[in-house]
Amino acid sequence: MKKVFSTLIVILALFGAASAQEKVQNVIFMIGDGMGLAQVSALMIENGYRPTAFDRAQSVALSKTYSANNRVTDSAASGTALATGVKTKNKTLGVDPEGAPVRSILKKAEERGLATGLVVTSDIVHATPGAFYAHVDNRSKYEEIALQLSDEDIDVLFGGGMGYFNKRKDGQNLVKKMQAKGYTVTDRWEEVEGLSKGKVAGLFREFGHLLPIVEGRDSLYLAKATGKALEILSNDNPEGFFLMVEGSQIDFEGHDNDLPALLAEMRDFDRAVTVAFDYADQHPGTLVVVTADHETGGLSIASRSDDFTAAESGLSYRFGTEDHSGTLVPVYAYGTEAGQFRGVMENIDINRLLTRLLLGE
Numbered sequence: 001m002k003k004v005f006s007t008l009i010v011i012l013a014l015f016g017a018a019s020a021q022e023k024v025q026n027v028i029f030m031i032g033d034g035m036g037l038a039q040v041s042a043l044m045i046e047n048g049y050r051p052t053a054f055d056r057a058q059s060v061a062l063s064k065t066y067s068a069n070n071r072v073t074d075s076a077a078s079g080t081a082l083a084t085g086v087k088t089k090n091k092t093l094g095v096d097p098e099g100a101p102v103r104s105i106l107k108k109a110e111e112r113g114l115a116t117g118l119v120v121t122s123d124i125v126h127a128t129p130g131a132f133y134a135h136v137d138n139r140s141k142y143e144e145i146a147l148q149l150s151d152e153d154i155d156v157l158f159g160g161g162m163g164y165f166n167k168r169k170d171g172q173n174l175v176k177k178m179q180a181k182g183y184t185v186t187d188r189w190e191e192v193e194g195l196s197k198g199k200v201a202g203l204f205r206e207f208g209h210l211l212p213i214v215e216g217r218d219s220l221y222l223a224k225a226t227g228k229a230l231e232i233l234s235n236d237n238p239e240g241f242f243l244m245v246e247g248s249q250i251d252f253e254g255h256d257n258d259l260p261a262l263l264a265e266m267r268d269f270d271r272a273v274t275v276a277f278d279y280a281d282q283h284p285g286t287l288v289v290v291t292a293d294h295e296t297g298g299l300s301i302a303s304r305s306d307d308f309t310a311a312e313s314g315l316s317y318r319f320g321t322e323d324h325s326g327t328l329v330p331v332y333a334y335g336t337e338a339g340q341f342r343g344v345m346e347n348i349d350i351n352r353l354l355t356r357l358l359l360g361e
């Protein structure tokens with residue numbers, strides 16, 4: 001009897017240890033802007049079907065991206081949906097359809113004492129990152145969005161757009177304001193590389209986005225920036241963290257209908273996803289969710305030949321639009337509680353599930 005009891009205690013202890021590990025402490029939310037299934041498929045095809053990070057997903061779902069006033073969303077409305085769990089009107093950022101501010105998962109995590117970060121290849125005041133901290137009726141109010149960002153306490157910010165902080169029409173110097181709050185503000189990646197903790201704003205281009213890869217951005221930029229953000233966030237806070245990483249320019253190249261440039265951005269994003277999945281392998285309690293805000297370009301992967309009974313004679317990548325489309329986008333989950341992401345989801349439900357798993361709200 002005694003032996004049965006002690007065995008039971010060992011089993012219970014093991015269960016206890018396992019369930020303690022299963023709690024989500026860290027979330028890495030990765031958004032491929034404009035990344036539909038065709039974009040992921042093109043990456044896999046052009047990689048010769050060698051495994052990509054997306055092939056490692058432990059659970060997969062599909063997401064409906066429509067906004068509150070348009071079946072084809074823009075990045076402001078879909079960013080708001082993913083950041084806050086509220087569908088809103090195209091063009092508006094961080095507000096509900098009536099214009100009232102809505103809080104993001106990043107903000108809620110910050111209030112609970114978690115470390116937070118935003119890593120993008122666009123400027124840091126663009127729609128997708130902006131949805132995580134700003135509240136404006138028009139996504140183009142970049143100076144206002146920068147002002148709102150300077151009032152936040154997000155630990156890690158990597159992207160472009162330094163000029164919105166120190167070359168403003170209203171003359172305010174937000175770089176000085178952020179430095180006074182303890183931020184290291186720099187436009188040099190080399191300076192960021194030397195950091196391992198503390199608040200940092202790495203804004204690597206004056207106005208506008210980082211260079212597209214085909215125009216000279218380091219093709220390892222997003223992977224390196226993701227790795228550095230993870231290092232800083234894990235050193236800064238034992239409570240855990242929320243990090244959003246965006247492959248921003250998949251969308252831009254989709255608007256340009258430029259497949260080689262789009263593939264270059266997909267490869268950059270793929271390497272960043274690998275960094276995140278590897279981090280989750282090494283740090284139990286980490287959940288990585290990779291999705292898109294919408295598809296861009298209406299990309300299709302057609303055969304060059306009309307004869308579908310023949311062997312393949314090459315592919316023809318065709319774009320159906322220079323704008324966004326209304327197709328479903330994929331959701332890939334990896335790490336702790338990955339299995340919760342499955343089936344056909346509303347984009348807002350991705351946010352709500354992440355919020356529940358990370359913050360219990």
Ligand SMILES: [Zn+2]
Nearest residue numbers: 034075251296
């Ligand atoms: Zn777009």
